[in-house]
Amino acid sequence: MSSFAEDLHAALAGPEHTISPKYFYDAQGSTLFEQICELPEYYPTRTELALLRRHAGDFADRMGPGAQLIEYGAGALVKVRLLLERATRPHSFVPVDISGPHLLAACEALQREHPSLRILPVVADFTRPHVLPDAPPDGRRIGFFPGSSIGNFDPKEALEFLRLLREELDGGALLIGVDLIKDPARLHAAYNDAQGVTARFNLNLLRHAQRALGLECDPAGFDHYAFYDPRKHRIEMHLLPRGEQHLQLQGRRYTLVPGESLHTENSYKYSVESFQALAREAGFRPSAHWTDEQRWFSLHWLEA
Missing domain, CATH: 3.40.50.150 (Vaccinia Virus protein VP39)
Known part of the structure; x- marks a missing residue:
């Protein structure tokens, strides 16, 4: 089993639902990040x-x-x-x-x-x-x-x-x-761009898992959410489920409900x-x- 699969199983099963941001970067994710780098807010x-x-x-x-x-x-x-x-x-x-x-x-x-x-x-x-x-x-x-x-x-x-x-x-x-x-306002704008490229980049983690691992889920059932925590000096990025979301990976089923999130990135x-x-x-x-x-x-x- 690949480390991506292992880490995604652990994220979906664990209490914090946290996964490394390195899994953003398949070919599509790398292209999206290049687009982020050109954004006026970034x-x-x-x-x-x-x-x-x-x-x-x-x-x-x-x-x-x-x-x-x-x-x-x-x-x-x-x-x-x-x-x-x-x-x-x-x-x-x-x-x-x-x-x-x-x-x-x-x-x-x-x-x-x-x-x-x-x-x-x-x-x-x-x-x-x-x-x-x-x-x-x-x-x-x-x-x-x-x-x-x-x-x-x-x-x-x-x-x-x-x-x-x-x-x-x-x-x-x-x-x-x-x-x-x-200034937190500048940080917020950088991770919540008006064109929604960062949102597509965040959601690409699920699409990458669909392509690479056969993950069964509906990426459109999740929203991009990013905010700055001034106490920890970090931006957090999450995928928030819209309603109850069911995911299946290699025969194992998981459910994420409103009030939970898949925590995809920190940026200290x-x-x-x-x-x-x-x-x-x-x-x-x-x-x-x-x-x-x-x-x-x-x-x-x-x-x-």
Whole structure:
């Protein structure tokens, strides 16, 4: 039984009905997320891209020559292009992503733009132990984890994940994007866009389960619901049942009723200081950070 099936059974049977947001990302989910990144309400992508463009030379200097650049949750490979354009004789680029077809298609496009670059894709769940290509003989391993995806982990999981990266990048460094605590109204708008793309993205988790696992359910019987909890500094996303909803997975039947929800994502927000404290606890040494003028978003350089 696949880990997706195991995790979905556990979510539907458990008291909290919580499942990892990594299951949003089949090919359709990846496409929907790319659309989210273009929305006027969704500030993280354009803010982070502006920071990457502005400081690309600094990042290239910190990477040094002959580096192996590893992008976790690589997706469409948009942001990493800004690093590769300025990198000095990179040894290789290793994109790691759970959505194989989407990743390989993105790698083909990148290879056409950089015909001499060694691209070594790894189709894997980057949150779990995975095998990477050999480290470069003369350069460093540089991890790249943009998009504030670290916010999808609860604090304990984030610490464990950063420790995994610290070990994997030993002797190298990590460039990571982190969304900052801000006005809840701006956060609410970012996760409840007027075009309903985020709602379709959220509901795609059920459609992904239908396609991949044969889940029997009616996605139209659920509503997208997202809100900011200021006490926990996080956005929560849920799927709320409209009336009693019956789901069947691999011969097992489940029921969700009004007052319950399928909790599909958290997105934690940090201050610069609270994230640096987390990074230190994981064994990294914060070396530098960059924020936009509004202090909506931050990039951190962490030495491993």
